[in-house]
Amino acid sequence: MFEAGIQLKEEYGAENVFDFSLGNPNVPPPDIFQRVLRETAEDDRPGVHGYMPNAGLSETRSAIARYLSDVHEMTITVDHILTTCGAGGALNVVFKTLLDPGDEVIIPTPFFVEYRFYIDNHGGTPVLVTTNDDFSLDMAAIEKAVTEKTKIVLINSPNNPTGAVYDARQIDALSRLLKEKSAALGRDIYLVSDEPYRDIVYDGMSVPSVLSRFSNSIVATSYSKNLSIPGERIGYIVLSPELSDISAVTAGMVLCNRILGFVNAPALMQRVVTRLQGVSVDSAIYQKKRDLLYAGLTDIGYDVEKPGGAFYLFPRTPIDDDVAFVQALQKYNILAVPGSGFGGPGHIRICYCVDDNTITGAMNGFEKAFHEFR
Amino acid sequence: MFEAGIQLKEEYGAENVFDFSLGNPNVPPPDIFQRVLRETAEDDRPGVHGYMPNAGLSETRSAIARYLSDVHEMTITVDHILTTCGAGGALNVVFKTLLDPGDEVIIPTPFFVEYRFYIDNHGGTPVLVTTNDDFSLDMAAIEKAVTEKTKIVLINSPNNPTGAVYDARQIDALSRLLKEKSAALGRDIYLVSDEPYRDIVYDGMSVPSVLSRFSNSIVATSYSKNLSIPGERIGYIVLSPELSDISAVTAGMVLCNRILGFVNAPALMQRVVTRLQGVSVDSAIYQKKRDLLYAGLTDIGYDVEKPGGAFYLFPRTPIDDDVAFVQALQKYNILAVPGSGFGGPGHIRICYCVDDNTITGAMNGFEKAFHEFR
Numbered sequence: 001m002f003e004a005g006i007q008l009k010e011e012y013g014a015e016n017v018f019d020f021s022l023g024n025p026n027v028p029p030p031d032i033f034q035r036v037l038r039e040t041a042e043d044d045r046p047g048v049h050g051y052m053p054n055a056g057l058s059e060t061r062s063a064i065a066r067y068l069s070d071v072h073e074m075t076i077t078v079d080h081i082l083t084t085c086g087a088g089g090a091l092n093v094v095f096k097t098l099l100d101p102g103d104e105v106i107i108p109t110p111f112f113v114e115y116r117f118y119i120d121n122h123g124g125t126p127v128l129v130t131t132n133d134d135f136s137l138d139m140a141a142i143e144k145a146v147t148e149k150t151k152i153v154l155i156n157s158p159n160n161p162t163g164a165v166y167d168a169r170q171i172d173a174l175s176r177l178l179k180e181k182s183a184a185l186g187r188d189i190y191l192v193s194d195e196p197y198r199d200i201v202y203d204g205m206s207v208p209s210v211l212s213r214f215s216n217s218i219v220a221t222s223y224s225k226n227l228s229i230p231g232e233r234i235g236y237i238v239l240s241p242e243l244s245d246i247s248a249v250t251a252g253m254v255l256c257n258r259i260l261g262f263v264n265a266p267a268l269m270q271r272v273v274t275r276l277q278g279v280s281v282d283s284a285i286y287q288k289k290r291d292l293l294y295a296g297l298t299d300i301g302y303d304v305e306k307p308g309g310a311f312y313l314f315p316r317t318p319i320d321d322d323v324a325f326v327q328a329l330q331k332y333n334i335l336a337v338p339g340s341g342f343g344g345p346g347h348i349r350i351c352y353c354v355d356d357n358t359i360t361g362a363m364n365g366f367e368k369a370f371h372e373f374r
Numbered sequence: 375m376f377e378a379g380i381q382l383k384e385e386y387g388a389e390n391v392f393d394f395s396l397g398n399p400n401v402p403p404p405d406i407f408q409r410v411l412r413e414t415a416e417d418d419r420p421g422v423h424g425y426m427p428n429a430g431l432s433e434t435r436s437a438i439a440r441y442l443s444d445v446h447e448m449t450i451t452v453d454h455i456l457t458t459c460g461a462g463g464a465l466n467v468v469f470k471t472l473l474d475p476g477d478e479v480i481i482p483t484p485f486f487v488e489y490r491f492y493i494d495n496h497g498g499t500p501v502l503v504t505t506n507d508d509f510s511l512d513m514a515a516i517e518k519a520v521t522e523k524t525k526i527v528l529i530n531s532p533n534n535p536t537g538a539v540y541d542a543r544q545i546d547a548l549s550r551l552l553k554e555k556s557a558a559l560g561r562d563i564y565l566v567s568d569e570p571y572r573d574i575v576y577d578g579m580s581v582p583s584v585l586s587r588f589s590n591s592i593v594a595t596s597y598s599k600n601l602s603i604p605g606e607r608i609g610y611i612v613l614s615p616e617l618s619d620i621s622a623v624t625a626g627m628v629l630c631n632r633i634l635g636f637v638n639a640p641a642l643m644q645r646v647v648t649r650l651q652g653v654s655v656d657s658a659i660y661q662k663k664r665d666l667l668y669a670g671l672t673d674i675g676y677d678v679e680k681p682g683g684a685f686y687l688f689p690r691t692p693i694d695d696d697v698a699f700v701q702a703l704q705k706y707n708i709l710a711v712p713g714s715g716f717g718g719p720g721h722i723r724i725c726y727c728v729d730d731n732t733i734t735g736a737m738n739g740f741e742k743a744f745h746e747f748r
Contacts, residue, residue, distance in 0.1 A: 003427060024425040034418050037642075041415035044408050049603035051398040053377060085459055085607070088635035096495075117633035121470075229423035231641030233459070233607075259491035261462035266640040267605030268411075 005335055012333055018362035020350040021335040025228040027281045033227055040271045049267055054258040056083030060270040064236055067277035072209045080241055082253050083265035086233040087196045090220035091118045094192055097252040099124040103151035108137055110344030112160045128343055134305055135164035139173050146181045152190045157207055158197040161342045161349035162314040163307020168208040175214040188244045191217040199226040199280035201309035202287040215242035223273055226280035234269040286311050289352045296363045300370050311353040318373040320346050328372055332365025379709055386707055392736035394724040395709040399602040401655045407601055414645045423641055428632040430457030434644040438610055441651035446583040454615055456627050457639035460607040461570045464594035465492045468566055471626040473498040477525035482511055484718030486534045502717055508679055509538035513547050520555045526564045531581055532571040535716045535723035536688040537681020542582040549588040562618045565591040573600040573654035575683035576661040589616035597647055600654035608643040660685050663726045670737045674744050685727040692747040694720050702746055706739025
């Protein structure tokens with residue numbers, strides 16, 4: 001999609017192409033990021049670019065632990081943190097560490113497509129379960145999907161591609177279910193929560209803490225979205241301090257970070273984020289874009305669930321065939337991604353981390369395409 | 375070892391611990407690196423920290439291709455380069471792309487221990503073959519090891535842990551052998567060369583080009599050693615322009631870079647190395663250390679092969695049990711790594727990317743330990 005977008009823009013001019021295909025934040029990094037980056041680049045003490053323990057820089061992990069202790073209102077220490085090459089690296093480390101061949105990973109749909117690869121890389125089997133019409137967790141569907149091979153339930157909140165945020169009631173219910181099932185099966189089931197959009201939530205909402213709710217929980221995340229630096233590949237893993245067999249799991253993750261070839265998260269960016277705990281782009285900027293797009297599409301007649309976070313809208317397509325509808329949009333130089341790729345057929349994913357002009361400029365095309373099928 | 379070294383230094387004082395266990399370059403990055411890094415950190419154009427094509431930044435790949443075209447005296451283009459998260463990331467991408475379950479990877483010993491993990495990650499089987507007494511390639515041993523399951527021969531020159539540099543005669547002979555065997559077996563055998571120490575060679579030596587000698591060759595490398603920045607995780611893959619089925623292999627590597635969770639090499643360091651093609655720390659600094667250490671050890675009576683590159687010495691131990699000898703050295707606060715871990719029992723690996731004082735200060739301990747067993 002990246003290359004297709006570049007090509008269309010070369011052909012028609014960037015201002016005439018409405019590219020909603022990529023979750024590449026268009027909001028610049030916060031000003032303080034630029035300042036801290038400049039200062040960090042001045043640092044020429046011996047070894048600042050050298051190898052380090054595979055878990056990451058101790059000062060970075062300590063800073064993250066202090067920040068998370070506040071956020072989650074619990075004691076998280078340096079030993080519970082491993083810095084990683086983004087959330088993608090974090091999830092690969094988690095899966096490599098936890099999965100035995102044939103282990104199942106339950107994923108509510110629609111879901112971020114890369115999960116399928118990340119699980120397959122390490123011999124696991126993804127088990128897809130549907131969500132409710134508003135994309136909230138369907139607890140009965142998850143319960144039905146649990147087997148004696150279930151090792152992980154993987155959630156992503158705020159969600160890519162739907163923008164859904166699972167509220168405390170859902171996380172509590174899921175925690176209860178997993179506790180019961182783990183006990184009944186005599187086997188640990190881990191809750192892995194992928195949370196790179198945690199700071200991008202709207203209407204005063206906040207993302208409930210899985211770490212404080214479920215003992216066998218692990219959070220994977222990155223600074224890609226809240227600092228708008230996805231190309232820098234910096235993120236981390238947090239283990240619940242109550243995790244079963246935590247010292248073995250920690251040792252396994254440190255080893256896997258090394259042997260998967262990550263070795264350690266990029267040194268310079270570890271030093272940068274050490275000083276940027278709790279810093280995030282202003283989510284009001286994205287909220288305004290959400291509102292603009294949501295209002296425009298619902299006015300036309302699209303059936304859209306209003307998302308609580310992230311920067312994705314996942315409207316129903318006016319015809320069942322979402323691939324055909326994406327092609328119809330392309331006639332108007334609108335790029336979106338078919339929902340079927342995310343396990344959500346009959347929808348499209350619209351990334352609204354774009355200029356406001358792209359949103360307003362695309363409305364005419366969204367309307368014409370809609371009426372072609374109505 | 376990293377943590378063990380830190381602990382000993384805390385206990386005895388850093389100046390009383392002689393840590394030769396880690397290949398963490400002690401020579402600072404070249405001055406120009408600091409300047410380019412500072413300038414790159416000033417760059418706040420939109421998107422400089424954003425996502426990019428998974429193969430890496432086009433300007434970085436073009437700069438590398440231009441530089442390599444000169445070095446290898448052949449035409450290498452942007453399409454033959456993929457930037458990676460260090461050489462460790464590069465090798466994982468190569469193995470994930472090329473290996474089918476059960477495929478064999480031939481590795482001359484002694485070898486970099488991580489290879490075993492990297493190959494196992496992707497379902498391959500390492501096949502170890504011995505080298506000659508001077509650590510040069512034993513062509514008969516390699517020939518004998520080739521089977522109908524051989525997919526890759528993996529070499530590392532200059533070598534970790536021996537410092538051996540394979541000369542043009544050896545690379546030519548290996549190329550001929552692989553060409554013959556590929557034809558006889560009706561199956562492509564790839565030569566993968568891991569070359570992060572290419573610029574760290576001594577006595578006017580240079581590392582022969584595998585790319586210009588063998589059509590199915592792939593080079594994995596990083597800037598970790600020549601710029602002394604191993605913590606920054608920046609490297610690349612080069613495909614021979616003559617590689618069989620090159621468009622499928624390229625597409626596979628781009629996909630694997632993405633799905634293994636690397637996504638792309640860190641953006642900022644890609645911009646930095648774009649401007650540092652051909653820049654390297656002065657290898658004369660390491661040569662002086664090699665000479666100091668080699669002279670000292672041979673004077674004591676150690677049997678040492680004089681290495682042509684990298685920053686490792688791999689002497690024979692005075693007793694067969696290299697683990698016991700490493701323990702004997704520890705009594706004198708000398709940290710080295712048993713050769714058996716590298717598939718080279720009866721040896722130890724000494725990393726001499728350390729202060730000259732560490733080398734001279736350790737000589738007394740090296741002598742005492744030697745005479746304990748003589």
